[in-house]
Amino acid sequence: MTRQMKLGAFLWATGHHIAAWRHPKAHVTAGIDIDHYIRLARTAEAAKFDMVFCEDAAGLREANVGIASQTSRSIGFEPISLLSALAVRTSRIGLVSTASTSYNEPYGLARTFLSLDQLSGGRAGWNLVTSASPIEAANFGATGLKPHADRYERAREFAEVVTGLWQGGSFHGHDGQSFSVRDPLDLPRSPQGAPVMVQAGASDVGRDLAARTADVVFTAAQTFEEAKAFYHDLKGRMAAYGREPDDIKIMPGVAPVVAATEAEAQEKHEELQELIPDDVGVALLSSYLSISDLWRYPIDGPMPELPETEGMKSRQALVVEQSRRDGLSIRQLARHFAGARGHWRIVGTPAQVADELQARFEGGGADGFNIMPSYFPGELDAFCDLVVPELQRRGLFRREYHGSTLREHLGLKQPA
Amino acid sequence: MTRQMKLGAFLWATGHHIAAWRHPKAHVTAGIDIDHYIRLARTAEAAKFDMVFCEDAAGLREANVGIASQTSRSIGFEPISLLSALAVRTSRIGLVSTASTSYNEPYGLARTFLSLDQLSGGRAGWNLVTSASPIEAANFGATGLKPHADRYERAREFAEVVTGLWQGGSFHGHDGQSFSVRDPLDLPRSPQGAPVMVQAGASDVGRDLAARTADVVFTAAQTFEEAKAFYHDLKGRMAAYGREPDDIKIMPGVAPVVAATEAEAQEKHEELQELIPDDVGVALLSSYLSISDLWRYPIDGPMPELPETEGMKSRQALVVEQSRRDGLSIRQLARHFAGARGHWRIVGTPAQVADELQARFEGGGADGFNIMPSYFPGELDAFCDLVVPELQRRGLFRREYHGSTLREHLGLKQPA
Incomplete structure (x- = not known):
């Protein structure tokens, strides 16, 4: 059979676009409307998506409460519940949630995800994050964020305990550094x-952890070159851990804006971009980069040099590179970046979007994609109604589920 | 309106009786059968119960894995999922889960329960436990159980943070001893x-914490005198915290065995009791009492004196008192105690069961009951089909829900 792409649907309250909540068609209290989420999950299931995916952070999403109240996910359910x-x-779609190795214990987390897996008949996945935000740290009694390397060492041991516990009766205890x-x-x-193990860390140590333990890797890659470089690098690290390249599915995030004509798609996109206030864009960019004083610099000037922090190393590198590459001012970068939250955006017709996805999929940049609709339900519906059939016509995506578990959808081996 | 009793249904895999899994009508893999739990919850909802309730421990339930495999809840879902x-x-019934203040962080726990509360339209409750089992401690890196007083001091602060967080925007942070x-x-x-705050600790410090913070108190009381003494004591402690007696609903556990005739009920009960192996009974009694060497004593001799431990103070007092009161041997006590896990058992006709419940409810021993059916679904069905209509005829229990939230069912004030 032809290799087919994997698709995840990113569930995020009113939508992934930062100004989605201001969109005239937005459902503003979507974050706590269970019927809204049921509808989204069923839409993705009807389109035969591999999984839905929930990001998470145990705290307000933005340091600035005023800004938090102006973004599209200031409130929402805890994702495992x-x-x-x-x-x-x-009945068929995979269910993947983010959870932190810094603010949980492996026994409790392994148990909760295995319980979700049993509840769903084998459809659960855990997206391991080490939690890079000092905002979360402050809610868990920490005096500051732990160093990047320490977080990852804890995460490595955490993952080892969790996967051991998931092996059931063959688990004979763990006595280690942290646990x-x-x-x-x-x-x-x-x-x-x-349960399927998902990761998204893109730093050197994050890639090593993924190469060792992940089944799926989410990533942000704006350009084809970045996507290919990441894909090549990560798959290349796997042999050292006795794994084959196909044992990990790499699924970059994509924020598609699709309509019957290109002009219509562009118009939809502009409509959203214009809803981003400058202060929100700059504050969000600051928060993503874990720097607090970006507002001090002239908004129409270039990005300043960034000091090394213990936050998001890979994210910082991405942004700095982009600002240099495209010669963007802080305002431009903030707006560009804030809209799709740093992810790859494709604006176009169903055929154009499918072309772009196909090129990256076949060109060594991805095994599938994590679809991040701008606002819900409109843009998820548009992707499922317009792009999925186009991908199916091209033989690039399934027309029916063939298995019942998430591992079966993804074509992953069962762990021994 | 006449005062009416509150009813909770204790959900526990194959059933509350320790040998339920050996019953010919038992559903042995019930603990991981979501359809089984859906059926139970809907049965209780159709009977207008206030809530279903899940006990929990993050670990195997019994220290001895061989014994664990012989009890009715060796496996099962994590209760919040x-x-x-x-x-x-x-759509209407309350949903209460146990969770530990020793192995969670208040921010994460407050968030998960509030998420469940939002998911369910205001039907969630948290049963606060401090986790007295060294079995759980060993899964969370602890070298031993913390002293009882320390656990309760942490629990008090934990509850303060959680209730603060549940107040929403008026929460202005917490900087305390543990959190x-x-x-x-x-x-x-x-x-x-x-969310409704439930507690079950019966020690002196446990009662004080309940008097200060609980909305509902679960308790084990074998005799009417114990029930009244506990009820009187707990309600008496509330004034010191500026609360009125009716602000807490005291709901002792009841393990009813009901049938159309008394002989039939007795026969059903005996059938279950005979399924308890002696070694399981003794091991379970040992585990409940946190003592490891009960098997060294002659099984037909009296209970030995118990050393004071950091485990279940109130539970120990209960058992020792019972053994003295009834002059029971270890074997007899083990069997008696193991069957209903230390709770009040009523064996009889619908009218007899209703009489007993009515007497305690009207006699100052209870505001309602936590019903612990011996095995599922049979004994929950029997209680709902036979006893609930009898209570309704007597005006002691609702015929319809009048509100939509758990607090409304329980007649509790909304927190300020």
Whole structure:
């Protein structure tokens, strides 16, 4: 069979675009409307998506409460409870949630995800994050963010304990640097062997952790070159851990804006971009970069040099490179960046969007994509109605599910 | 309106009786069958129960894995994910889960319960436990159980932070002995003001914490005198915290075995009791009492004196008192105790069961009951089909829900 792409749908309250909540068609209280999420998950399932995916942070999303109230996800369900509810209102689609290795214990987290996996008949996945935001740290009694390397060392051990616990009866305890766990879980092994392990860290140490333990990697790649370089690099690291390249599915984020004609798509896009206030754009860019004084620089001047922080190393590199490449002012960069939150944006007709996805998929830049609709439900509907059939016609995406578990959808081996 | 009793249904895999899994009608893999739980929750909802309730421990339930495999809840869903699923398959019944103050952080726990509360339209409750089992401690890197007083001091501060966070925008941070939390949650206030706070600790310090913070108290009281003494004591402590007696609903556990005739009920009960192996009974009694060497004593001799431990103080006092009162041997006590796990058992006709409940309810021993059916679904069905209509005829229990939130069912004030 021809290789087919994997598709995830990013669920994010009113929509992924930073100004989605200001869109005239937006559902402003979507973040706590379970019927809204059920509808989105069922739409993605009807389109045969591999999974829905929830990002997460245990805290307000932005340091500045005023700014937080002006973004499209200032409130919303805790994602594991959300996905547990979706588990019994869907039947085939995978359910992936983010959870932090810094503010959880491996026993509790392994148990909750395995419970979700059992609830859903083998459709759960865990997106491992180490939590780079000092905003979250302040809600967990930490006096500051732990150094990047320490967070990743804890994450590595955390993942080892969790995957051990997921192996069931063959778990014989763990006594390590950060964690000590004695008993197996009080749950049998997953119908898919173990929940799917997702990662998104793009730093050097993050890539190594992914090469060692991940089944799926989410990533942000604006250009084809970045996407290919990342793909090549990550797959190349896997042999060192005795794994084959196909054991990880690399799924970059894509923020598509699609309409029947290119002009219509452009118009939809502009309509959203114009809704981004400058202060929100700059504040968001500052928050993404973990720097607090970006507002001090002239908004129409160039980006300043960034000091090295313990936050998002890979994200900072991405932004600085982009500002140099395109010669963008802070205002331009903020607006460009804020809209799609740093992800690849494709604006066009169904055929144009499919062309772009196909090129990256076939050109060694991706095994699939994490679709980030600008606003819900409109842009998810548009992608499912317009782009998915086009991908299916080209033989690039399934017309029916062939398995019942997330691992089966993704074509992943069951863990031994 | 006449005062009416509150009813909770205790959800526990194959059933509350320790040998339920051996019953010929038992559903052995019930603990991971979501359809089983949906059926139970809907049965309780159709009978207008106030809530379903899940006990929990983050670890195997018994220290001895061999024994664990012989009890009726060796495997099962993590309860918050379970209740999140039930939230979207029920519409009125309250959803209460146990969670530990020792192995969670207040920010994460407050957020998850508020998320469940939003998912369910204001039907969530948190049963606060401090986790007295060294089995759990060993899964969270602890070298031993913390002293009882320390656990409760942490629990008191934990509850303070959680209730603060549930107040939403008026939360201005917390900087205390065990916890420091900066931001409010990223969720709006609950439709019922805040999730319902449930507690079950019966020690002196546990009662004080309940008097200060609980909305509902679960308790184990074998005799009417114990029930009245506990009820009187707890309600008496509330004034010191500026609360009125009716601000807490005291709901002792009841393990009813009901049938059309008394002989039939007795026969059903005996059938279950005979399924308890002696070694399981003794091991379970040992585990409940946090003592490891009970098996060394002659099984037909009296209970030995118990050393004071950091585990379950109130539970130990209960068992020792019972053994003295009834002159029971270890074997007899183990069997008696193991069957209903230390709770009040009523065996009889619908009228007899209703009489007993009515007497305690009207005699100052309870505001309602936490019903613990021996095995599922049979004994929950029997209670709903036979006892609930009898209570309704007597005007002691609602025929319809009048509100939509758990607080409304329970007749509790919304927090300010």
